[in-house]
Amino acid sequence: MPRPEPHESNGLTGRRVLITRSADRARPLASLLSSFGAEPLVLPLIDFERAGDQAPLDSALDRLVAGNFDWLVISSITTVRVLLDKAAQRGVDLADLVPSGTKVATIGPSSRQVLESVGLTVALSPTDVQSAEGLLAVWESSGGRVFLPQADIASPGLREGLTARGADVTSVVAYNTVDYPARPELRLTAELPSGVVVSRGDMPPTLSPDEARTAMDVGSLDAVVAASPSAARRIAHIFPALGTCRFIAIGRPTAAEASRIGLTVAATAKEPTPDGIVAALESVFANEGNPQ
Missing domain, CATH: 3.40.50.10090 (Rossmann fold)
Structure with a gap:
């Protein structure tokens, strides 16, 4: 998918997008969202142990x-x-x-x-x-x-x-x-080969569950991105209601689980990549204009 210049209208400018991954895993998507004028935020929900x-x-x-x-x-x-x-x-x-x-x-x-x-x-x-x-x-x-x-x-x-x-x-x-964070002695720490997963820019801001709930309650989050069925379940547990925040699923299994537990899926990323997720977000916001 061609990437527009940051000044182009794509519906993402000013949108606050909550990525439910740890900051290191969220950085490639966060960097791409920032280049589109969005404000990425991170809420780590799950982690992985040996x-x-x-x-x-x-x-x-x-x-x-x-x-x-x-x-x-x-x-x-x-x-x-x-x-x-x-x-x-x-x-x-x-x-x-x-x-x-x-x-x-x-x-x-x-x-x-x-x-x-x-x-x-x-x-x-x-x-x-x-x-x-x-x-x-x-x-x-x-x-x-x-x-x-x-x-x-x-x-x-x-x-x-x-x-x-x-x-x-x-x-x-x-x-x-496991729920984030994993125990330090069991956490998976192997690094992917250098240059394979590009991590550009600064680490996105990380919210605590309480901070994320407050932002959700006041309607200051435009979208939340879930990468797995387990992440969808954690989102439903943390947030009693999403209000105007759109739920974006990465993949059909995540979308199916979200629907099963009562979350409304606004869009499903066709590819589990930053470009695929951005395309799903654009499909939701492109015709709504940017927030004031």
Whole structure:
């Protein structure tokens, strides 16, 4: 999507957008929003910890390195962070964990970009619907052994869909999703490769839950962005009502969960990228003019 110059009218100028991620993860989107004249704010809701029991993941990684899987399926950028951490623990690069005979499939463009930046070839990735549903729609492999590391709260849909297509799926918990902040001794800290995820500009301001509730109550937030079903649930818990604030979902699973728990979804980002999120926000605000 072409990016307009900051002076162009796009409906975002002056809009206050709450991003429900930690400041470091929110920075690329915040920087892009700022360039469009919006005011990004951050409310960290969820964080990620290493799985309490590492044995199943370590055992599956041993099998991966030994060439016992036909596919490695990566369903989130957080899983990539886990694998980067595991590779560092073993004193190797991430690409060294995946034999040449094992194909890699992923869902989002960020995960694909990181994996390709470290020398892995992504054999399969959806282009239209970037979700588990989208990956299953383009999955043409019949049978095969699949390694699927996921979050502890991951929906069973991807695992069940692959199994229904004849795959022998080894699914293990790669990380736990927790309320922010994660415990320091368990928090995932692996850095993505330099230059892959561009972080421009200063850190966006971070609000506490009380500050965010006050801003919501007085109607000074124009939109809130949720990146996962768990984030949608936390938003519903923190804010009794969104008032005039629009809920923007990243992906269909997040939108579906928001609707299920009674949140009105104003727009759904078609791609889980800063550009995709900005496009969703523009679709909401472009015809309303900028706030005074």
